[in-house]
Amino acid sequence: SRPNLGQSQAGSEPNIPKPDSRLVTRPFTDHVLPNDPVPFLPSDGTDEAARGKVWQADLKAHGVTNFGEMSAGKRWGASLPGLEVFFDGEPMVMARWPNKGFVTIPAVFGTRPQNIRGTRGFMDGIIGYEGDRPSRWLEEKDVMLHGYWFWDWADQRLKIQTIDTEQKRITVESEPQHHFGFRKGMYYYAYNLLPELDRPGEWYLDREAGMLYFWPPGPLAGRQVLISVLPTLVSMKDVSHVVLNGMVFEGSRGTALRLGNVTRVRVECAVIRNTGDWGISLSGKDSTVVGCDLYNLASGGISMSGGDRKTLTPAGLTVDNCHLHRFGRWNPICKPGVRVGGVGNRVTHCLFNDAPHMAVMWGGNDHFFEFNEFHSVVRVANDAGIMYAGYNPAMRGHMIRHNYFHHVYGHHFKGCNGVYLDDMFCSATIYGNVFQEVPRAAFIGGGHDNIVENNIFVDCKPAVHVDARMLGWASRSVDTMRKRLEAVPYKQEPWRSRYPQLLTYLEGNYAEPRGNVVSRNICWGGTWNGIRAKARPGVELVDNLVGEDPKFVDAANGDFRLQSDSPAFALGFKPIPFDKIGLYEDPLRVTWPVKTEVRYPDRKPGVKKTVKAKPVFPVRYRTGRVTVDGDLGAEEWNGLSADQAMRIAQGLEGETVAPPSTAWLVHDGEALYVSVDNAVDPAKPLRMGDRWGRDDCVELAFKNPAGGPAAPILILRGFPSGQFVSSDEAGAKQDAVSKAAKGVHYSAKVVGKDRWTVEWRIPFVSLGIDPSKTPKIPFSLTVRKSAEPAWVLWTGTHHATWNVDKAGFLDLK
Template identity: 40%
Template sequence: MKTSKNLFSVFILLLLFRCSSEKIANNTLFIAPSGNDNWSGKLAEPNNNETDGPFATFQKAQETIRELKKMGKLPADGVTVYVRGGNYSISKTIKFTTEDSGEENAPITWCSYNDEKPVFSGGVAISGFMKICDAEVLKRIEKTYHDSILVCDPARAGLKPKELTFHRRKPLAMELFFNDEAMTIARYPNEGWLKITDVPQFGTELIHKGDLPHTRFGIPVGRHYGRFTYESDRPERWHKTEDIWMHGYWSWDWSDIYNKIENIDAVKKEIYPAAPYSGYGYTKGQRFYFLNVLEELDSPGEYYINRKTGKLYFWPPENINEGEVTVSILEEPLLVLENTSYVNIEAITFECSRTTAVKIIGGNSNKIAGCVFRNLGNVAVIIDGGENNGIISCDIYGTASGGIHLTGGDRKTLTPANNYAENNHIYNFGRVFRTYSPAISMNGVGNRLSHNHIHDSPHAGVLFGGNEHILEFNEVHDIAKETGDVGAFYIGRNWTCRGNIIRYNYFHHLFGPGLHGVRAVYLDDFSSGTTIFGNVFYKAGRAAFIGGGRDNIIENNIFVECDPSIQVDARGLSWAKNYFNKSSKLHVSTLFDGMDAVNFSQPPYSEKYPELLTLYDDDPAMPKNNKIIRNVSFGGRFIDLYDKLNFEIVEVTDNLIGDPVLLRGSLESDQSDNFQIFQYGHVETMENMKGNKFLKENPGFEDIAKEKFQLNDKSPAYELGFKKIPVEKIGLYNDEYRTQMTRMTLIYTDKKINLNKNKEK
């Protein structure tokens, strides 16, 4: 009897195991480099007889799921496709459509298996490097480096390099990577810049008349006749000047352009750029460098590709036999989701496309989670429309352009999309296109950026436009390292982009070397209706900046050692008055065009933003209704007011101010040096600011030296109505995808990480 019971128990266990196995088999598919599309795809690895095992391709798994859906056999809780570790060479975009959608409670998930690391690559590994034997080539390279520089012929692998181009809307030219790091096209100087010494103001043809009313050295900015001069003897060493390029900030520190050279006169030290020219012309004193010069292949990590012969010359930074050399080949995205819904892409590495890695176009509730994006020719991810689509807990670095481009929602109807970018670590971006390549660009209505850690870039952190967005709990530092007149968060030039909230972010260590420096939050060119609430700014340049706009609120923020904490100008009354003078030849119609584009006098805008109805009759050039209230500012300069602004126009009340400098002001714009500085204790200034509270001592920060800026319970800020900022929630967080922190948690712990190390989960 006992034996029968035991046998019955075993039978039940076997039955349960079988049912469980069938459930797993029905819900699960596998893909592996060792797979075979003739197998069932239901096993994680080949069986002993190699008669069954995982699929080999995405396409086969895709076909299988489509067939399940057609037969009405999609499991109630969806399907998971496990992608085994290894390198998957992608030669053509993997495309999902409506047919590949899941359902709300039955998503289709494509993810890594356990802790394995599948890599989807648009690149090809190359080998066959050897010493250079071509005497003509050796003549062009300094003899000291002959043994260090190697050559290979990618044509042996069927690869033919195309012409060198730098176009933001086209695939980038083939790039070289060594051990997953981007190498550098041979350049001079190896680091830093040369300067334009002069731009001759005579010639046969005026190419660019200049950017009036802006002038430098008495000349309209950018005005040129097709040439400029430089100060260097280096080009005299170059045997050939064909296909030499320059990269520079030719007139403004917020605009970089790659320009091919038509001719170099090494005797006169004159450069003739090839058309198309820089759109902003060329200006004396601006910076540039040469690239794609074989003679300048003179340091580890540099390479040069002869586009005619196809030969690739490379100085590897390490023993080439102990590393992997990869070139980017794919000229299209690795993965596209078009009008899909409830599709998840998880824990996969995407690399070496010469354009974007992943595009989501339309659809609903698609999610990219826990992935790594690196070494790409454009942005990593594009989310274009749809609803509830997002990217969460991903690492993005080494992109030629930005990180994420996110849009969604209807601006005319103010319908929100609820798309999101959350808990992403985005750094070392803008590798090729240095300006307007933000970590995240966002447009539309009702989208969200939260808990992202953004750092180390030449230009902006976030560029956004549209309505009713939320930007919260992000940490941003060390951006704008190469540019000026830029913001960590930037929005500009539209009266109707309202209802945006920037709250609970930490901005720190922002230093822009270019003209006009860096702002943490930059409300540029009449941007209006934005709320900046509960943020922490530490050494954040011109921290909160209102550039002529109205109806903005700066409230309940902490500013420490900022220069200044807040700046407001009335540019519409000074250098930007051409926005409002419709009779002027220099009239800029952007603001009025933006109003017309959304039918501002009709619902929903007339109801949601009734202040727009009276804007034209209410001194539109004047920055009215801006409020600066209940902030804490310490250790820097509190506020700058320009263009005849005063405290009657800007409401400044209930702030706790511990800055040695209270005010810098000018009757002119911030582009003038004719300003006055008013120190703490200046009677008239303190009288004008009497609705605020002043102090000299620490306002109650936990520990300034350790950058712990939470205020203690005894801080006088609370008497003014200040609310505690949830600093403990700012930045990245651990979840099922991100199990190891990779952020600099300066305001929470004493531990700092090495930001130069690329970390994966």
């Protein structure tokens, strides 16, 4: 039987003093409601579907008066749900619309435009809507919206201020406001709405009256209805030698267990579920969470930190043999199954699945992640990883070994990352892991001294990614990396002995990635490497088995052990101990066996599966001469007629942007001729430099169709100064980049303050294209306009401007 902690004083929680040794073995739950609610008959404004099926309970009569606030998150990803309702151990849903998924934002409005590297919106918090559903909410109080307002990795809960049913616009309260703004095509749902209580499992709380309305998903007889009241169930600080064994912790309004600065404390064979924040917060040393199940958590699973970074003293905190799933149900972004900080902590033999964002997030030094299994995570974002760390070159010494990562696809199947070493993260070893159907499985974002060795990649696209971002778009972070390194005593012991590479980190151009090793890996299916050209000098790429049958025992059934005659062994590949990966049977394992299924992401809301045809631009054959001097003559360019022009007027997402540009294209069988007329803001001078993204520029991108999907994307960029470059940004090898510029003629002319023009002659042979055999060429054209600033494209790529695979085609006539 479970004790009814609802009889304790509101806001209080069990506090365990500082014993020398203690074993605690009893369940902790929050307030259990008696099974004596009364029927609720719908009144005006409620959904007819609720008639005779919704029950009500007077919470004040049961001594519950603190319901928590229905307020906006102070920043993106930060909010607490307050009082919640649980039925037979499962969280119920606050009445919402739509019942599942999200509604897409058809338009945004305002007077404060937002432009983040060409992605546009407004800061005002005014969104349009279609249909008339919000008209049902006009009399409701504290109507909330949970939305992904600008990026899919930044959500926030905001409160509606007004609903304009004539203009069909919703305005959210001005404070707090979403940091990045609001844009068309993003998505949200509305909740805390009595009129939307229209299906089993939904509830609504009238906070003024203290009346709870609930449509149970099954008969109430013999079932438990629990509401969350206590902020924390167990709180310890400065204690040692305590064991919490065989217990169920559920129904907290905040983090269930707060274990602060503890020593040799163990939480074992326990269930932690249905929390309003994290499952466990753990700090101190030599303490363990083992054999537990953590699920239905509003935020993350376990947040643990301990150890001394100055002295590199390890904490010895461990999470072992735990199953973490369905976390991040209220705060989905950056609330992982396990968050690790400090020095010398371990996550081993755990299973992570069924979660919206990352499974593990870490920072600090010398952490160890081994024998874990991950699947069906990173379901709501694309710029995210199964495991994530970033933005500090001094957080070193991590081992990621013998884990199984599989069936992770990102939001709407649009990709994500596996082990994501973001923004110059350094010195992580990714060894002996198996990655199956994971995009960008091993991701090195410009860092140093990372090792990717002895891994198996199956159907990953690509298996390995390495870039040189501090040489490009992240160049402003160069000084930040220096400051973060200098914030630690890296020239002193024990740092200088533990990380000798740091002694020379700042020598030379440390913006260049250096010391990365990719060796003795197996890549079967998918694609091999996405190593960018500027990053290649800093990568030792040796002894990898790519595209050759590795001879798995039974790949069709997920058995990736190698047969004895596998060619990988000749390269020095070491067997991976598959039998040790994942959960293991043990007296301290709270449930056994544990079976899970892969969950695939939902398709994009409101978008049909049919694919929109890519635009095709006809390029006419011309016999007359074109003089490449930047001066657009009508006799050269088919009279400069509008009906033969390519209009350049879309943003990255396909939205209309201004001012537009206009292009004309012709060919003579040997070369492609391109002219572009660029309107610009006369009040702001052209930027005449040669840096893409900062200065005004015209970009042309091509792919040789005869080379197939793996053919390199070739990029030519021309500036108002008259200079042009052939760029390797899309990953083309240097010989192809140099060849693309060979024989190219380019000229630019500044016609006036409001206009500049360019002309190109590009030999087909330089692009490796035979127009007689492949007249249809994947192509993208982009104009960078610094005054707005804006990226202005022929057709929005929803990706990098040069991504011709998401742009259109030239059709040579």
